[in-house]
Amino acid sequence: MLLSELLGERYKEKPSDAQLISHIFLLRGGYIRQVSNGIFTLLTPARRIALKIEAILREEMDSIGGQEVLFPVALPADLWRESGRYDSVGSELLRFKDRTGRDMLLGMTHEEAAVHLARSEIKSYTQYPFMIYQIQTKFRDEPRSRGGLVRVREFTMKDGYSFHTSQQDLENYYDIVFKAYEKIYKRAGLSGVISVKSDTGMMGGNVAHEFMYLSDGGEDSLVVCPECGYSSNMEVAVSKVEHDEKKPAKEQKTVYTPDLTDIKSLTDFFGIAEKDTIKATVFKRTDNDKTVIVFIRGDREVNESKLEKILKSEVRPLTSEDETDLVLGFVGITGDFDGDIEVYYDETLVSENDMVTGGNKIDYHITGINISELKIDKFYDISKVNDGDECVACGSHLQIKRGIEVGNIFQLGKKYSESMDMTYVDRDGQLKIPTMGCYGIGVGRLLACIIEEHHDENGPIWPMSVAPWQIHINVLNSGDEDVREVGRNLYSKLGEKFEVVMDDREVGAGFQFADADLLGVPVRLVVSRRNLKNNVVEVSTRDKKVKLELPIDEVLEGVEELISKLK
RNA sequence: CGGGGCGUGGCGCAGUUUGGUAGCGCGCGUGCUUUGGGAGCAUGAGGCCGCAGGUUCAAGUCCUGUCGCCCCGACCA
Numbered sequence: 001m002l003l004s005e006l007l008g009e010r011y012k013e014k015p016s017d018a019q020l021i022s023h024i025f026l027l028r029g030g031y032i033r034q035v036s037n038g039i040f041t042l043l044t045p046a047r048r049i050a051l052k053i054e055a056i057l058r059e060e061m062d063s064i065g066g067q068e069v070l071f072p073v074a075l076p077a078d079l080w081r082e083s084g085r086y087d088s089v090g091s092e093l094l095r096f097k098d099r100t101g102r103d104m105l106l107g108m109t110h111e112e113a114a115v116h117l118a119r120s121e122i123k124s125y126t127q128y129p130f131m132i133y134q135i136q137t138k139f140r141d142e143p144r145s146r147g148g149l150v151r152v153r154e155f156t157m158k159d160g161y162s163f164h165t166s167q168q169d170l171e172n173y174y175d176i177v178f179k180a181y182e183k184i185y186k187r188a189g190l191s192g193v194i195s196v197k198s199d200t201g202m203m204g205g206n207v208a209h210e211f212m213y214l215s216d217g218g219e220d221s222l223v224v225c226p227e228c229g230y231s232s233n234m235e236v237a238v239s240k241v242e243h244d245e246k247k248p249a250k251e252q253k254t255v256y257t258p259d260l261t262d263i264k265s266l267t268d269f270f271g272i273a274e275k276d277t278i279k280a281t282v283f284k285r286t287d288n289d290k291t292v293i294v295f296i297r298g299d300r301e302v303n304e305s306k307l308e309k310i311l312k313s314e315v316r317p318l319t320s321e322d323e324t325d326l327v328l329g330f331v332g333i334t335g336d337f338d339g340d341i342e343v344y345y346d347e348t349l350v351s352e353n354d355m356v357t358g359g360n361k362i363d364y365h366i367t368g369i370n371i372s373e374l375k376i377d378k379f380y381d382i383s384k385v386n387d388g389d390e391c392v393a394c395g396s397h398l399q400i401k402r403g404i405e406v407g408n409i410f411q412l413g414k415k416y417s418e419s420m421d422m423t424y425v426d427r428d429g430q431l432k433i434p435t436m437g438c439y440g441i442g443v444g445r446l447l448a449c450i451i452e453e454h455h456d457e458n459g460p461i462w463p464m465s466v467a468p469w470q471i472h473i474n475v476l477n478s479g480d481e482d483v484r485e486v487g488r489n490l491y492s493k494l495g496e497k498f499e500v501v502m503d504d505r506e507v508g509a510g511f512q513f514a515d516a517d518l519l520g521v522p523v524r525l526v527v528s529r530r531n532l533k534n535n536v537v538e539v540s541t542r543d544k545k546v547k548l549e550l551p552i553d554e555v556l557e558g559v560e561e562l563i564s565k566l567k
Numbered sequence: 568c569g570g571g572g573c574g575u576g577g578c579g580c581a582g583u584u585u586g587g588u589a590g591c592g593c594g595c596g597u598g599c600u601u602u603g604g605g606a607g608c609a610u611g612a613g614g615c616c617g618c619a620g621g622u623u624c625a626a627g628u629c630c631u632g633u634c635g636c637c638c639c640g641a642c643c644a
Contacts, residue, residue, distance in 0.1 A: 012593065012605060013579045017637050028578095037636070092643070109644060143568075143642055151643085159644090198644090208644085219643090304641095316568095316641080408644060440644065458604095476603065510604035517604090528603070538603095 001044075001469065003503040003515065006030075008043040010518050020217050022451035023148025025460050029518035038145025038153035045519060046447065048468035048499075050156065053443050054135050056187050056465065057158045060180045066133045066160055071113040073137055077103030079112045082420045092141045106139040111416045111438060114161035119422035125165050128424065128434065129173060133160030135443070149444040150404060151219065160439040163417070165426065170435050174207070174411055177439050181211055181407055184441065189450055189463030193406060196222050199235040199305050207411040211441075212403030213449040222403045223385045227396035235305035238381060239389035239398055241297075241348045244275075250354040250368035252334075257365045261329030263298045266365065270356060274299035278349065278357040278369065280331035282324070283307070283315040285342075291324060295333045295357075296346035300383040307382050310344065332358030332366055333374065346382045406449055407441040460520035461542045464566040471559065472521035473502040474512045476528035486552065487527045490537070493556055498563065517542070522566055523559060541566070 008030030017034075018024040026032045031046035042050060058068065077095065080086035086093075086105070094106040107113065114132060122130065135158045145151050160177070164170040178195070185193040190213060198210040210233055212222055223237035224230070232238070260266050267274055277298030285292055292315060294302050308314055318324065325338065334357065337343055349355075355369040387400040414433050416422075423431040447466075454461045464470060471494055475487035484504075491502045501521060503512045509528075516524055526538035536549040539558060550558040 009577070009594080010605095011578055016573085016579070019638070034636090090642085138644095140643080144640090146638080157644095210644090405644085410644075438644085474603095479602085506602090508602060508604085508606055510602095510606080512605090513603080514605045526603080530603070 001499075001501045003501055004505045006044060006501070008033075008045070010515050012514070018148060020147045020150060020448070020452070021455060022150065022448035025451055025455060025518065026148050026448070029459060029520070032149065038142055038151070040149065040152060040154075040444075042444075045468040049447055049450075049462065049466050050443050052466040052468075053188060053446055054156075054158070056184055057135060057441060057443070060184050060187075061131075061133050061158065061160060064131070064176050064180050066131045068134060069117065069132050070134050070136060071107065071110045071117075073107055073139070075105055075107050075113060077105055079116055080105060083112050083115075083416050084419060085112070092143065094139055094141045107136075108138055108140040109438075109440070110134065110136075110159055111161065111412070111436070112420065114438075115416050115420045115422050115436075118161075118163055119417075119420065122163070123424060125424055125426045125432075129162060129164045129169055131160055131162040131173070133158060133439070147217065147219075147448070149448040150217075152444065155445070156443040158441045158443065162437040162439070163434045164436070165424070165432070165434060167413075167435060170411055170437050174409060174437055177409055177437070178209065181409065181439075181441070185211065185213075185406065185446075187465055188446060189465060190406070190446070190453055192453055194222075194224065194231055194403070196224075196231040196233050196403075197236055198233040198408065206413060209409050210405050211407035211409075213406045213452070214401055214403050215449070215452050216402050217452065218402035218404040220403050220405055222401045223398050224401055225391040225394060225396055225398050228391060228394035230391050230393045230398075234384060234400070235303065237385045237398075238392050239385040240392055240395070241300075241383070241389060243351055245351070247353045249370040249373075252366055252368045254359055255365050255367055256363060257359075258363045260363075260365065266356060267298070270367070272356065276355055278333050278355050280333070280358060282318040282326060282328070282331065284318055285311060285313045285315055287313040291318070291326070291341045293326075293331060293337065293341060293343045294346060294382055295343070295349060296383055297348040297352065298356075300346065300348050300386065302346075302382055303384040306380075307344070310380055310382065311342075327358070327360055327362055330358040330360060330362055330364060332360045333369060334366060335360040344382060345376050345379050347379045348383050349376075350379050404445065404449055404452075406446050407439075409439045410437060412436040412438055455520075456517075456543075458514065458517035460518075462520045462522055464522050464563065467499075467522050468519065469499040469501040469521045470563055471498050471500045471523045471525060472516050472519060473500060473525045473527060474509075474516060475502060475504055476509050476512065476526065476530075478504055478506050480529050483527055483529055483532055486532060486537070490525060490527065490555060494559060497560065523562060525555070525559070 010030045011028045014024050015027045018027055030043055032040045032042055034040050077086050093108055096104050098104050138157045139154050142153050145153050162173050192214045193211050195209045195211050198208045221234035223232050260269050263274055263277055266277055275297055279296050279298045281294045281302045283292045349371050353370045356365055356367050357369050359365050389398045391398050414435050417433050426432045451460045477483050494500045520542055522542050524540050531538055536551055537555045539550050540547040
């Protein structure tokens with residue numbers, strides 16, 4: 001590739017819309033262009049990187065017995081009606097009608113398509129287990145895409161589906177995929193990926209892990225234990241909460257507390273800590289619109305995922321538009337609530353003494369609440385983990401980190417096979433339903449994370465395994481026929497073995513170097529009049545760790561050796 | 568969906584408060600000079616100021632509506 005011919009302008013200035021490092025460099029380097037919110041065109045450099053990533057994905061999936069297929073992007077709604085997801089999934093599923101008026105959708109994930117294929121091709125237990133995968137475009141109409149390629153609406157994803165005749169077999173294979181994923185991230189140059197337990201969400205199933213690239217710019221909160229390795233998505237994370245056992249029980253007193261509707265003003269007023277208060281958080285169930293109150297210690301936040309699991313319904317926070325008889329801001333744990341209102345108590349309250357709670361009338365709070373006297377029969381784990389909480393497994397202090405989800409694996413169970421009537425004949429001659437796993441990795445997001453991990457102030461530094469080209473030749477003083485000739489020569493010789501991009505433009509050296517930095521090609525050659533005078537070519541690496549001057553006739557050999565080391 | 572911000576040449580921005588001929592830097596074309604970290608001089612092209620209404624003698628600027636984009640939150644495989 002000649003740089004003079006490469007489509008895509010590279011900018012000096014940071015595009016105003018971009019915040020994340022990866023987004024900034026992807027735009028500045030001419031890798032991507034936005035077409036619409038969350039919808040991008042990949043230009044040649046990004047496309048080449050994506051293909052490299054896909055090649056790694058293929059190799060690793062093939063090596064664990066995967067068979068590559070390609071499902072359609074446009075699917076009939078009827079298929080999704082079989083699994084029930086046509087109706088259960090929200091507006092992130094893009095629905096439309098074809099010209100005959102038939103309901104259609106754009107695939108956001110392909111469990112249904114996988115079962116559709118497998119149920120008609122696989123009949124006998126002798127054919128199990130098997131895994132099929134594809135690398136294909138997905139469309140998810142995200143309510144909020146952001147961060148360049150980190151979260152988009154249209155993207156390429158590797159998604160795999162495995163089928164098994166027993167839970168044990170699924171679990172065995174799940175571990176195999178787990179290890180393959182670790183290998184994939186390593187090969188792609190990502191070292192900061194950890195796995196965490198995750199919520200199964202709309203996918204269904206029991207066990208699931210997410211692979212998280214740790215990054216402050218990440219959008220997911222993770223809980224990790226630095227000692228024992230416990231790690232979990234915030235949604236399902238648990239912890240031990242410290243209680244002050246020595247705090248004595250007190251007498252209840254009603255106190256006039258004008259306008260003190262939040263925890264902060266309450267703690268200021270009484271001169272107490274947040275953990276000495278009881279917070280009432282009010283939600284609405286989305287299934288029947290009933291009100292739910294969660295009482296939780298004042299230093300805690302409600303984990304809505306946990307609450308939703310307990311309620312078996314989604315919830316939303318109560319808004320000012322909801323009608324309610326509750327005295328918002330003064331809802332207290334001693335209240336006598338209408339039978340239509342569900343009340344839950346978080347475990348953080350257990351055994352606490354001398355707490356402050358709302359008085360259930362405007363401008364009053366009650367102090368001296370001793371939980372054990374309240375006759376609460378059940379406490380639930382509904383709270384978010386706080387930074388510094390004790391690890392349930394080992395007792396050390398948990399840390400909260402941010403991460404970008406770069407992959408997930410699920411033990412789906414029989415949710416899809418059962419609802420979609422997939423069966424096989426077992427050894428005993430009986431029809432049985434297989435159990436499934438599914439496994440996803442987003443290509444573009446992985447690409448973005450590689451930049452997040454590998455860059456300097458001038459641009460990305462692509463690992464050799466995914467680099468758009470392996471060698472970047474800068475031909476300075478290309479007006480000089482001798483220089484140009486040496487450049488052309490190297491370009492064609494190296495091009496026989498490697499992917500080479502050559503900057504053949506007659507522009508200033510600084511201009512060329514800046515572009516080279518933005519393209520991030522791992523090995524750089526500089527051919528120039530100055531070097532030619534000494535009969536050498538400069539060979540360096542993008543990360544600046546290597547810088548050599550090689551005699552012209554040793555360049556081929558030297559570069560080959562350097563590249564083999566970098567692989 | 569809630570909160571905040573922004574739409575002026577390819578990119579980055581000023582101009583909007585106080586209405587009066589649309590500007591700057593980068594990039595792009597041409598010529599000369601230059602040539603190791605985003606060169607210099609000269610010259611040129613490129614914008615109905617997101618869109619639609621309205622107010623006004625006059626609208627980038629004021630009013631109404633609408634569309635789009637970014638950030639935070641909700642949401643998310």
